Amino acid sequence: MRHDRKFLTVLxxxxxxxxxxxxxxxxxxxxxxxxxxxxxxxxxxxxxxxxNGCHTPFNEKGEPDMSRMLSGHPANVKVAAPRPxxxxxxxxxxxxxxxxxxxxxxSFTSNLTQDRATGIGSWTEETFIAAIxxxxxxxxxxxxxxxxxxxxxxxxxDDDLKAIFAYLKTVPAISNRVPNPLPPGK
Numbered sequence: 001m002r003h004d005r006k007f008l009t010v011l012x013x014x015x016x017x018x019x020x021x022x023x024x025x026x027x028x029x030x031x032x033x034x035x036x037x038x039x040x041x042x043x044x045x046x047x048x049x050x051x052n053g054c055h056t057p058f059n060e061k062g063e064p065d066m067s068r069m070l071s072g073h074p075a076n077v078k079v080a081a082p083r084p085x086x087x088x089x090x091x092x093x094x095x096x097x098x099x100x101x102x103x104x105x106x107s108f109t110s111n112l113t114q115d116r117a118t119g120i121g122s123w124t125e126e127t128f129i130a131a132i133x134x135x136x137x138x139x140x141x142x143x144x145x146x147x148x149x150x151x152x153x154x155x156x157x158d159d160d161l162k163a164i165f166a167y168l169k170t171v172p173a174i175s176n177r178v179p180n181p182l183p184p185g186k
Contacts, residue, residue, distance in 0.1 A: 034166035042167025045160055054147065055109045057096040064097075071119070071174040073098035073108035082106045082182060091147075100147050106182040107145035110137075115173040128165040129158065145181055 034042075046052070056064035057074050068074070074096060082101040083092040091102040098109040114121040120128065123138070130139025135150040137143075144150045156164075 034163075034169075038163050038166045039170055040167075041160070042163035042165065045156075045164050046167055049153070051112065054097060055112050057098050062097075068174060068176070070112040070168070070171050071176040072111035072178040075177045075179070079106055079108070079179070079182070082184060100145075102146055103184060104145050104181075105184045107147070108178045108181065109148075111174065111176050111178050112168055113171050113174045113176075114169060115175050118175050118177045119173060120168065121173055123165075125162055125165050128168075129161045132156070132161055142181070 051070065052064045052066075055070045055072055056066065057068050057071065057077075059065040077094070077096055077099070079094060079099045079101075082105055091100060093100055100107050100109075111119040113119040116122045123131075127139050131137060131144070132150055133154045134140070135144045135148075135154065153161075
């Protein structure tokens, strides 16, 4: 009987400590690590939404170069000015498929890797969701430019955007400083 009380006391104390730590973590905003299923969902969404089609530089065969996966417009590929419009053509795309020229000027696809200085490595889940929902860099900065379909992606569920962000957090960091957009006529 005395042995049962000791076991019950240890069990109750352990349960109390575990619950207390869980509550403290929730109050501090500490989120649990994303599940493997959530990351897999994010990878699926990144794949079907063709994020690599714009954010991964293309190679000379016109295919995404997965050694630079989601690293955005290569810093070493210089674009000096928007391409002039020609006839009925409204938009031009450079050979890496990461610089787009149109009536808005030139936009460059962003680095979505975990590099803290040049990618989204310092972003929080909230920052990512705000960027997609508001169409603003870092959620509050300059507008996200064409061809980024943020208006459509902004209609994604919170769970889907969280899954995308969870997957992006698994993409290896690549240091690649993407240039700022060029205004029209420059």
